[in-house]
Amino acid sequence: MTTTAAQTFPRKRGANGATPRNDADEIGLDALVGHAGYAVRRFQIWIFQDFVKTLGNVDIRPTQYSVLTVIGANPGLSQMAVAKHLGIERARLVHLLDSLEQRRLVKRVRSKTDRRSHALHLTAQGETALAKFKRLAAEHERHVEDRIGKENREQLLRILADFT
């Protein structure tokens, strides 16, 4: 992206009524407009950027947040289980956990029953940190609400419910 603004709010103004449609803006996205994938992709980029910015001070990205949340809610899970449930490659999860373990947020405990696998737990530090991350994530969620509207956000969640 050249600028964050360009990427975040491509062209097109909706909320403010006035549409700045002057100079170089006379370009048609045409066929792209009817494509769900294009709209979803642009929206997803906006959401991720807001998430990254909102949780910037604590240096937590969306994927890291999802890993911490799932471990927090299901202590003792194996790496395979976490990877499967989040749709992350197990190879990739290794690096994610390396980083989270170095930051003392997560610990890998060798399983007694199956010594191939690791039981994943949050550290005490990880628990308190996650609580803070969740407050910031809720703030991010409010940004989404501000951007698309409370009811639209709820409809979106309803429409996409079985993808989570």
Add this chain to the structure above:
Amino acid sequence: MTTTAAQTFPRKRGANGATPRNDADEIGLDALVGHAGYAVRRFQIWIFQDFVKTLGNVDIRPTQYSVLTVIGANPGLSQMAVAKHLGIERARLVHLLDSLEQRRLVKRVRSKTDRRSHALHLTAQGETALAKFKRLAAEHERHVEDRIGKENREQLLRILADFT
């Protein structure tokens, strides 16, 4: 992803009373469920994968499709203009165009008025190819409709209209 199914439909247990915690399937995504970003991300992955699969025979990925579509609809556009309007880095567009030009779908023409910039055009071959890509993209769009429902797709497009 380990398997497409695993990524697309993670697990998700709806109503669980006495959760038999041993089987790896009794995992809660919990806090993640209320997050628009998570749902959107999973949906976006599903959409992209279906797009890539549906246009697999012609070897066109979503980004390439969006570039071809915009050039087709606005012949003579500069690289900067295309990059800005699609929210792509101009540095990245260079490589995308290199590949599309090698495939004889696009040509770069030095501008007479501003010799720094290139006017982008589809080749004759690019025009007919794009027509085919559009038919396949429409097929992909029908897959989306089948997956989430005709009305939900329309609502989604309406909700996300000003992100395109």
Add this chain to the structure above:
DNA sequence: TATTGTTATACTCTATAACTATA
């Protein structure tokens, strides 16, 4: 000086394959 296209670098993420240690 500023901008367009280009090259280069670094980091994230996806997709595989292969290795090891267990089972």
Add this chain to the structure above:
DNA sequence: TATAGTTATAGAGTATAACAATA
């Protein structure tokens, strides 16, 4: 033999910086 975790590699994609030609 199969699986869990690991390592490695290759390709997208994102984010920057810098350079040459041109404005």
